[in-house]
Amino acid sequence: MRARHSLLVVALAACATNESATGPTVVLSDSAAGERAFVTSCAGCHASQDGYDLARFGFTDTTIIRSAVRHVDSATARRIVTYIRSLRIPALPRDTALMQPGTGLVADDQAFWTQLVGTPGWPATLSAQQILDIDPRQIALPFRLAPWSNELxxxxxxxxxxxxPSLLGARGGALQAALATYRQDRSTPHLLDAIAAFDSALATVRPCVGELAAPAQPTPCFESRRWMASLAGLHLLRTGMTTPPMPVIDLLWDTGEGAIGAYFGGAPTAHGAGIPGAWMLLAWSFAPSRFTEDGGYLGQFVHQAGYPRVAMFTALRRMVDPGPARAPMVPAHQFHDLVLVGTRAPDDMYIDALIWGYGWLDGWLSTAPPLDAAARAAATEAAVNATAWALNRVRYSTHAESPARLTALAAARDRVLAHLASLP
Ligand code: HEC
Structure with a gap:
């Protein structure tokens, strides 16, 4: 709540003047009173701080009143409506999903894959370059990313x-000050300053430390990141910027990681499996080479939400990406990514996907920088596991695999293992 202090003080000062005046009381217009009420009673959660979000997402008068009366009386709620209408901000469709990739949606997970490779199954030919050439911002998803508001x-x-208050007050109130500065002048540098101050406050208060799935304080960790993400999202809308600056992309990713903690540590029904995946996928779509993803959570949550092909694509894309080494967990991350490809792929594709992946790794090993002993051991283990898990899946799946396919899989694996063993 302290974020509001500076505005609140102004508002209270204005009140005091009005009320202590002995002459005729100056009556605020409904709109000015509505603005003041928004700042006092709504802006704590509504990061716009000025009601821009309510105007921009096209909430009807009835919806605004219904929501407002949880926080203010109904006369005040009506003044808030008057204020919001006075902003004259053109409204987006109510269910707009901010920064949804592509144009529109595809029908389902299979249509997503078909759009990428031109066939619903595994394609007869596929090159790593083809995968790298796909811009995740341009491809339509089979599901909608987060809307602005959903009660359910x-x-x-x-x-x-x-x-x-612990975050706002951390480091001498640096975050609170940065937010106040941003509110005075909503420039991109001020937004980035506020995000930097937020990161420092998080590093001081540490609600997010610990295992990703079990942060110290799952709810404050997620909610505070979501608050900052909503501030940044509105900034993009206000400025018309379509590609967020990198600190914003990182914030979106971190919000997804916060959502993982909320999913495991909070109320699982409200924090459905689709939620972490949607935040992470949004960030990933802007920067598919950026996130180390040691735990493979992006694919896990997208898969769990019912989109195995989308999940498989994120793992494939990362496997063939020459981007930064995801060194902390697996020195040769491409091998770890192969395991994820096999795990995420749907029943009718995982054998083909793995055979393709082994073939690609075999080629990659010929050009890869030298692997040290630890990297080679990790790569060997992953190369063995990818097939072991696939064979286990064959055992329990109702989808029949021909023995010839399984022999081809084992042969593809063995070529990679032989290649690893032969490295100098
Ligand atoms: C304690 C946090 C909080 C405060 C304070 C708050 N809101 Fe909200 N508001 C939310 C959340 C969270 C949502 C998203 C929907 C939900 O989860 O209920 C929301 C959604 C809304 C919506 C959209 C509702 C819909 O049907 O999608 C409107 C309109 C709204 N708020 C208006 C207001 C107004 C006006 C005030 C001040 C009088 C206010 N809110 C104060 C948290 C808050």
């Missing part, structure tokens, strides 16, 4: 609570 789930941008 936490799969929306709106945070359930204000930024906690």
């Amino acid at each position: 789930t936490d799969g929306d941008w709106m945070p359930n609570s204000p930024l906690p």
